[in-house]
Amino acid sequence: MLPDIKIAQINTFLTVAQCKNFRQAARLLHRSQPAVSLAIKQLEQLLGSPLFDPQRHGELSAFGTVFLPEAKTLYKHYQATLQSGLSMAQGQTGTIKLGVLPSVAKTVLTQIIRYFLDKHPQVHLQVQDDNGDNLRDKVLDGRIDLAISSIWQTEPDLIHTPLCADRVGLVARKAHPWMQLGNDIDWPALQEQKLIRNGTTPLVENTPAHGFLLAPMQVTNMTSLVAMLEAGAGITTLPWMAFPKDSTELAFRLIEEPQIKRHIALLQSRHHQQMPATAALEKIITETFAHRGKYLSVPKQVIS
Secondary structure: OOOOOOHHHHHHHHHHHHHOOHHHHHHHHOOOHHHHHHHHHHHHHHHOOOOEOOOOOOOEOHHHHHHHHHHHHHHHHHHHHHHHHHHHHOOOOEEEEEEEOHHHHOOOHHHHHHHHHHHOOOEEEEEEEOOHHHHHHHHHOOOOOEEEEEOOOOOOOEEEEEEEEEEEEEEEEOOOHHHOOOOOOOHHHHHHOOEEEOOOHHHHOOOHHHHHHHOOEEOOOHHHHHHHHHOOOOEEEEEHHHOOOOOOOEEEEEOOOOOOEEEEEEEEEOOOOOOHHHHHHHHHHHHHHHHOOOOOOOOOOEEO
């Protein structure tokens, strides 16, 4: 069994060895000389050999000379370990895995990352985008720490922090007839259109727009979906945040009756404890969404 040696005793030994004088070492350590002598004597007893030559006060013994570099290495490791622990405890270091919806990645994610890394530059932030179902599963099994995701239903094993709700609308080429309609949509005539399903289509379930769920064509990749819509392949539904605002070919039309919303929340596991850096990122995410509420608000009836 190893002796119970305190790090303060190691530091005392290193200071005396540096000064080669007990009185000077005591001044540097802000201790009395008898206290320093006692600490060295106790350390020698624990190690089982003298560290200093008893005939030449302050000079290292043969054992002390050999032990000195080992003690320096031990003390440097202690300092580095303690500094690392303090940094992690203060949220300044660590690794965070964040999952986001692609529509979030294209809207508010840049601001979140920039603000977080300005305050926590030593934290390693890993970001991955995925659909809502996969993000939920990754949080549950610990593959990611936090997720900004849509909520289809509440999960007892997840903590849901509401962030925003974006409205769902119809998306098609600007010239598409349904982009030119008034407020009332002729839902029974929906089946006459070329409908395209996508990953967010389940949002229209149990609404007059449920016909999109029966569309024979399904595209889950957003880039492919935009290309098909721009080519005039049909019409789809998308939340406002997911609408490709850089497209010059497409228009967005709100579904007014009934209003359909996608609810976005911050997800984290109830069973996985978070590091301080993760809590800091959570705070920045919620504040960013709160401050950008106007930007994420409902668009006009038709975006063209």
